[in-house]
Amino acid sequence: MSGDRREVIRGRLSELRSRQRKAEGLRRIAVSAAVVALVSGALAAVAVIVLTERGRTSLDAVKSFTVTDRTHTTEPVRYPQTPPVGGNHDPAWQNCGVYNQPIRDENAVHAQEHGAVWISYRPDVPRAEVEKVLTAMAGRDYILLSPHPKQAAPFVASAWSKQLMLESADDPRLSAFLRAYIKGPETPEPGAPCDGGVGEPLL
Amino acid sequence: MRRIYLLAGVAVALLAATVVWGALMRPGAPPDTSPEAGFARDMQVHHSQAVRMSMIVRDRTRDEETRRLAYDIALTQQQQIGQMYAWLETWGLPQTSSGRPMAWMKGRHHVEMTAKPEQPTPESPPMPGMATSRQLKELEQASGRDAEVRFLRLMIAHHQAGVQMAEAALSLSDDPQVRRMATSMVAAQQSEIDLMERMLVARGEAERTQ
CATH class of the missing domain: 1.20.5 (Single alpha-helices involved in coiled-coils or other helix-helix interfaces)
Known part of the structure; x- marks a missing residue:
C-alpha cells in the first residue's frame, strides 16, 4: 500500500x-x-x-354571615337570610333526615346549631333532581333535606353562618359543602343530637 | 466558587421545602383517606344510632336492667363519639368523608355489605348492623317487654357490626390511640353482646344470631 x-x-x-x-x-x-x-x-x-x-369543588361562592343570636324562643323568628343560617330558634331541634314537606325554620336552625347542614330545594324542582341529593348525602348523618317555599335558587345548602346557592344537585360543590360544614368549625354545639327532637323524616 | 453558591442554593431550597411540607402535613396526622380517619368518621355515625336507640328504650320501658344497660351504652358511646370527633379536629380533617361509608375497611367485614343501593329507603340500613328507619320507628312505638326485646335484638346486631369495624381498625392501623380505643370497643361490646343474649333468653326469646 x-x-x-x-x-x-x-x-x-x-x-x-x-x-x-x-x-x-x-x-x-x-x-x-x-x-x-x-x-x-x-x-x-x-x-x-x-x-x-x-x-x-371550590367553596369560594359560599357566603359567610356573622350570627350572634342563639336563644330559645317559641315565637316565630324573622331571619335575615332565606333559608336561615342561624339565629334565635325553637327549643326543639328538627330531626335530621329527608322530608318532602316544608319544615319550620325555627326548628331547622336549632339543628344547624348542632352541626346539621340543611339542603333545601324550591318546591317546583322536579323530583328526579331532588333524588340526586340522596346520592350526594352518601351515608352521612347530620343532614336535613326539605323543600323551602320562599327560596329563590333551586337548591340551597345552609349551615350555621354559611350558605351556598346551587342551580343543580349534580354540582360537586354540594358534596364539598357537606364535607366542610357538617359539624364544621362554625358549629356552636358540634355533636349535639340531630334526632330525638321534632319531625318524622321519611328517611 | 460557582459550585459552592449552587450547592448553597440547593440546600436553602430543600430546607424551605421541608419547612413548608412540615407545615402543610401535620407530623403524624393520618391522611384523609386513611383507615384511622375512616374509622373515626364511620364509628361516630354508628355510635350515634346506638345512643339514640338507648335513649328511646329508656323512654319505653320501666325495666331497671334494660334502662341501666341503655344508660351505660348511651353515655359510653357518646363519650367515644366526642373522642373521635376530637381526633379528626386534631388531625385537621373534616368530620365526614367524600367516599362511601366503610370504604376504609377494604373488604374486612363479614356482615352483608354487598351492593348497597345508591338511593336509601326506609328498609335500607345506613351502614351494616345499623337499624333501618322503619325499625327505629317501631321501637319508638313499642313499650314494655316488646320494646326491650326489639332493643336487645337491634343492639346485638349493632354491636356485632361495631366489633367488626373495630377489628378492621386494629388490623389496618398502627396509631396507638386508635388501637387503644378499638381494643376497648371490641372487649366492651363483645361482653355486652353476651349480656344482651342472656337478657333475651331471660325474656323467653331464643338467641338469634344475625
Whole structure:
C-alpha cells in the first residue's frame, strides 16, 4: 500500500468521524428538547387538571354571615337570610333526615346549631333532581333535606353562618359543602343530637 | 466558587421545602383517606344510632336492667363519639368523608355489605348492623317487654357490626390511640353482646344470631 492511499483513507475516516460527531450532537439536542417538551407538557397538564378540579369543588361562592343570636324562643323568628343560617330558634331541634314537606325554620336552625347542614330545594324542582341529593348525602348523618317555599335558587345548602346557592344537585360543590360544614368549625354545639327532637323524616 | 453558591442554593431550597411540607402535613396526622380517619368518621355515625336507640328504650320501658344497660351504652358511646370527633379536629380533617361509608375497611367485614343501593329507603340500613328507619320507628312505638326485646335484638346486631369495624381498625392501623380505643370497643361490646343474649333468653326469646 502506498503512503498516498493511507493518507486518503485517514482523511476520509476523520471526515466520517466528524460527521458522526455532528449527527450525535444534533441527536442529543433533539432528545433533550423532546424530554424538556414532554416534562413541561406533563407538568402543565397536571397543573390544569389540579386547577380545574379545584375550581369545580371550590367553596369560594359560599357566603359567610356573622350570627350572634342563639336563644330559645317559641315565637316565630324573622331571619335575615332565606333559608336561615342561624339565629334565635325553637327549643326543639328538627330531626335530621329527608322530608318532602316544608319544615319550620325555627326548628331547622336549632339543628344547624348542632352541626346539621340543611339542603333545601324550591318546591317546583322536579323530583328526579331532588333524588340526586340522596346520592350526594352518601351515608352521612347530620343532614336535613326539605323543600323551602320562599327560596329563590333551586337548591340551597345552609349551615350555621354559611350558605351556598346551587342551580343543580349534580354540582360537586354540594358534596364539598357537606364535607366542610357538617359539624364544621362554625358549629356552636358540634355533636349535639340531630334526632330525638321534632319531625318524622321519611328517611 | 460557582459550585459552592449552587450547592448553597440547593440546600436553602430543600430546607424551605421541608419547612413548608412540615407545615402543610401535620407530623403524624393520618391522611384523609386513611383507615384511622375512616374509622373515626364511620364509628361516630354508628355510635350515634346506638345512643339514640338507648335513649328511646329508656323512654319505653320501666325495666331497671334494660334502662341501666341503655344508660351505660348511651353515655359510653357518646363519650367515644366526642373522642373521635376530637381526633379528626386534631388531625385537621373534616368530620365526614367524600367516599362511601366503610370504604376504609377494604373488604374486612363479614356482615352483608354487598351492593348497597345508591338511593336509601326506609328498609335500607345506613351502614351494616345499623337499624333501618322503619325499625327505629317501631321501637319508638313499642313499650314494655316488646320494646326491650326489639332493643336487645337491634343492639346485638349493632354491636356485632361495631366489633367488626373495630377489628378492621386494629388490623389496618398502627396509631396507638386508635388501637387503644378499638381494643376497648371490641372487649366492651363483645361482653355486652353476651349480656344482651342472656337478657333475651331471660325474656323467653331464643338467641338469634344475625
